[in-house]
Amino acid sequence: xxRWIQAAVLTVISAAVAGMALMSKGCKERxxxxxxxxxxxxxxxxxxxxxxxxxxxVMEKFNxxxxxxxxxxxxxxxxxxxxxxxxYPILLTTGKNIDLIYAANWLDFYENAQRGAFAPLDExxxxxxxxxxxxxxxxxxxxxxINGNLYAIPANYTxxxxxxxIVRGDLMEKYQIGPLESFEDYLDFxxxxxxxxxxxxxxxxxxxxxMINMFFMSRGYYPINGTTLSPYWVxxxxxxxxxxxxxxxxxxxxxxSKAEEWYERGYWTPNVLVSKDETLLDSGLAxxxxxxxxxxxxxxxxxxxxxxxxxxxxxPIVRQTALQDAMAIPASSENKERAMMLLEKLxxxxxxxxxxxxxxxxxxxxxxxxxxxxxxHDYGNEPGTWGFxxxxxxxxxxxxxxxxxxxxxxxxxDAIDLPLVNFDLDLSKIQxxxxxxxxxxxxxxxxxxxxxxxxxxxxxxxNEKLKEAGxxxxxxxxxxxxxxxxxx
Numbered sequence: 001x002x003r004w005i006q007a008a009v010l011t012v013i014s015a016a017v018a019g020m021a022l023m024s025k026g027c028k029e030r031x032x033x034x035x036x037x038x039x040x041x042x043x044x045x046x047x048x049x050x051x052x053x054x055x056x057x058v059m060e061k062f063n064x065x066x067x068x069x070x071x072x073x074x075x076x077x078x079x080x081x082x083x084x085x086x087x088y089p090i091l092l093t094t095g096k097n098i099d100l101i102y103a104a105n106w107l108d109f110y111e112n113a114q115r116g117a118f119a120p121l122d123e124x125x126x127x128x129x130x131x132x133x134x135x136x137x138x139x140x141x142x143x144x145x146i147n148g149n150l151y152a153i154p155a156n157y158t159x160x161x162x163x164x165x166i167v168r169g170d171l172m173e174k175y176q177i178g179p180l181e182s183f184e185d186y187l188d189f190x191x192x193x194x195x196x197x198x199x200x201x202x203x204x205x206x207x208x209x210x211m212i213n214m215f216f217m218s219r220g221y222y223p224i225n226g227t228t229l230s231p232y233w234v235x236x237x238x239x240x241x242x243x244x245x246x247x248x249x250x251x252x253x254x255x256x257s258k259a260e261e262w263y264e265r266g267y268w269t270p271n272v273l274v275s276k277d278e279t280l281l282d283s284g285l286a287x288x289x290x291x292x293x294x295x296x297x298x299x300x301x302x303x304x305x306x307x308x309x310x311x312x313x314x315x316p317i318v319r320q321t322a323l324q325d326a327m328a329i330p331a332s333s334e335n336k337e338r339a340m341m342l343l344e345k346l347x348x349x350x351x352x353x354x355x356x357x358x359x360x361x362x363x364x365x366x367x368x369x370x371x372x373x374x375x376x377h378d379y380g381n382e383p384g385t386w387g388f389x390x391x392x393x394x395x396x397x398x399x400x401x402x403x404x405x406x407x408x409x410x411x412x413x414d415a416i417d418l419p420l421v422n423f424d425l426d427l428s429k430i431q432x433x434x435x436x437x438x439x440x441x442x443x444x445x446x447x448x449x450x451x452x453x454x455x456x457x458x459x460x461x462x463n464e465k466l467k468e469a470g471x472x473x474x475x476x477x478x479x480x481x482x483x484x485x486x487x488x
Contacts (some may be wrong), residue, residue, distance in 0.1 A: 017412070037040045039070040041338045046101040047384030051078040054378040058359050065352065069345065072338050078241055078384065081207050082276025092117040095332045097340040102387040103152045105321055106227035110424050113151040118328045120149040123318040128337050129153075129344035140322040143422055153343060154322035157389035161320055163214050163228070165189075166281065166296045167288045169307030171197060180311040183218045187262075193287040194266045198252065199214040203286030204268045205275040210290040210393040211268070215255045217314035218248065222418070224478060225425060226321045227405060231434075231441050234420065234479055238314065241420065241486075243479045245437070245471055247445060247462060256448065256455055263451030272450055275283045298381055301374065301399045306361045310407065317414045321421040353393045357385045371398040423485050432469030432478045440465045 043066070052058070059076065066074050076100065078387035079087050084107070091098055092112055103109050103118070112118060125133045132153060144152040165186055172189075175196060180186050193405050202211055213228040220237045221244075223230035234241040247256060262268075280286035282302055289299065296310040307399070345352040358365050358372060359379030366373045372395035374381065381397065382389070396405065401449055427434055444465050448458040462475075 038071045041335045043072050043074045043099045046077045046098045048079050048084050048102050049384035050080050052379045052383045095386050097334050098330045099333040099335045103326045105225050105323040109323050113146040118151040119331045124340045128340040131348045143322045152326040152328040155325040155389040159320040159324040161314050161318040162293045163217050163314045164312035165288045167309050169309045181214050190267045200286040202268050203280035203289045204272050205277050208412045212311050231437050243475045259451035316416050317417045319415040325386040350393050373398040430474050433474050436469035440469050
């Protein structure tokens with residue numbers, strides 16, 4: 001957007017945004033303790049995703065509010081999707097001054113907390129975020145507590161382990177494809193897309209190789225820490241929850257022995273392990289995208305003419321851990337108190353929440369009750385702000401089909417409360433072996449599950465490397481911890 005347009009927009013909406021904000025006495029009368037006037041602070045928030053086009057004008061308005069209410073400036077540092085696997089852990093280990101950071105189980109929250117990457121939040125929360133402190137449920141607190149310390153504030157929004165295909169409905173209609181009710185139905189869809197349409201059917205890339213995870217979740221398997229990035233899975237059909245490295249799960253050969261054939265048929269591209277492009281569906285280069293329900297909600301309005309449909313294949317549906325989305329304060333932060341005060345505003349002040357989550361009202365969006373109508377997509381819908389989602393303020397895109405909300409209601413009705421979502425894996429006895437297993441997974445398993453390596457030879461090598469890395473020791477320790485957890 002040109003700068004003169006930005007200036008015009010700011011002039012038009014300035015009064016509206018000011019009207020949204022709650023009035024305060026001003027930063028000079030606020031204190032962070034008896035007799036202590038707030039000194040000015042520069043706060044950095046770290047979020048996952050691509051920076052929106054209009055982030056500058058949104059943050060300019062956001063900073064007007066934070067300067068007035070909290071005597072601080074705020075900037076957002078974005079970790080783009082293609083870099084999160086490497087850049088996120090680096091930010092937490094180099095001591096860079098990040099004050100508020102998105103945290104999640106799929107970003108190794110428990111591992112990072114155990115090695116001291118996050119600041120304990122118990123006293124900070126009670127002192128500087130009293131409304132958030134009062135609203136935090138005991139269940140959410142327990143899931144975010146490691147070794148007696150609270151290390152994150154989970155979002156106030158329930159997620160489910162739904163994993164399925166976001167599919168172009170126009171292509172389903174063109175080839176008269178019925179609902180995708182099983183993994184085999186999805187394979188049939190892939191074959192038609194390849195043979196008839198000549199298009200990448202799955203849209204996978206290095207950040208999303210979830211076709212195999214969708215297969216395992218359709219068979220009743222569940223990752224021990226709730227994230228599909230986990231090396232270890234349990235069988236929900238067995239009350240003892242036996243632990244397996246994913247390739248060892250009974251029935252795994254049904255997928256792995258076919259992966260080479262599917263790759264050669266063109267169900268995914270040769271560059272999946274190096275590609276960082278998760279937008280193949282958006283750009284019309286893929287017929288589907290394997291992801292969760294929330295991703296479907298975000299995708300639908302981008303290309304409404306495609307009539308995108310969503311088919312969840314995970315069974316059973318599990319009510320997810322609160323650590324699916326959360327916010328934490330890095331131990332290296334120099335502004336922990338102010339960071340907590342800012343999080344309090346984001347969670348409890350609608351003006352703060354709406355501005356950072358949806359952009360500028362009247363320019364980026366309009367609302368009608370809980371519905372939101374996007375006037376343009378220059379800022380987007382929840383760009384990386386899932387860590388402080390609030391049920392009270394969340395809006396639903398007005399262009400969604402009627403069955404979209406019914407799907408979520410169905411998930412709520414069908415979801416089971418699995419005890420294991422509260423299980424925290426203690427790595428203290430297996431830290432080295434677990435790290436080695438993850439390396440083996442990256443080097444030997446990822447190419448195998450994509451069919452880049454011949455099945456029998458690849459399995460022999462993988463099993464040898466797993467044994468050398470201490471796979472048996474890790475499984476035994478995880479199984480022991482699960483048994484102890486269930487007993488208690």
